[in-house]
Amino acid sequence: VKCGHDSDPISASQCIRTQIGRHNERRFFVATQDKELRQALRAVPGTPLLHLNGPVPQLEEPSDASRAVKSENEAKKLRPADWEKPKLPELKAKEAHAKAKAEFPKKQKKRKGVNPLCQQK
Numbered sequence: 001v002k003c004g005h006d007s008d009p010i011s012a013s014q015c016i017r018t019q020i021g022r023h024n025e026r027r028f029f030v031a032t033q034d035k036e037l038r039q040a041l042r043a044v045p046g047t048p049l050l051h052l053n054g055p056v057p058q059l060e061e062p063s064d065a066s067r068a069v070k071s072e073n074e075a076k077k078l079r080p081a082d083w084e085k086p087k088l089p090e091l092k093a094k095e096a097h098a099k100a101k102a103e104f105p106k107k108q109k110k111r112k113g114v115n116p117l118c119q120q121k
Contacts, residue, residue: 013037020044031057045069 003015010018013034020028024047031050032038041047042063049060062070080088 013040017041020047 001019003019005015005018013032013036016030016032016037017040019026020030020041022044024044027046029048029050030037030041033051038049038051038060041049042060043065045063045065046069047063047066049063050057051060052058
């Protein structure tokens with residue numbers, strides 16, 4: 001990834017922070033041993049972090065910022081969209097009409113007689 005810091009060099013952790021930005025729009029996956037960088041990137045939602053725990057690579061759990069954004073998005077999905085809001089009263093009226101119609105008892109069928117073609121003479 002070209003960062004554009006050739007003329008004005010900065011530290012690697014600062015360069016990674018500028019590449020990630022505030023929202024990680026390009027969905028970077030960060031693998032680092034720098035504790036300060038990991039702590040700073042935990043505040044950026046949707047940034048997976050990987051570090052080495054001895055010889056074993058360890059993927060960190062989603063940060064609190066990521067979980068907060070996720071729960072906000074889930075709550076947003078449960079609310080009606082803007083285009084659905086004008087249609088809600090009409091749908092509620094239809095539902096009430098269907099419920100009222102269902103409350104009336106159904107007509108009972110009349111008892112049928114014997115088939116006249118099956119009668120003996």
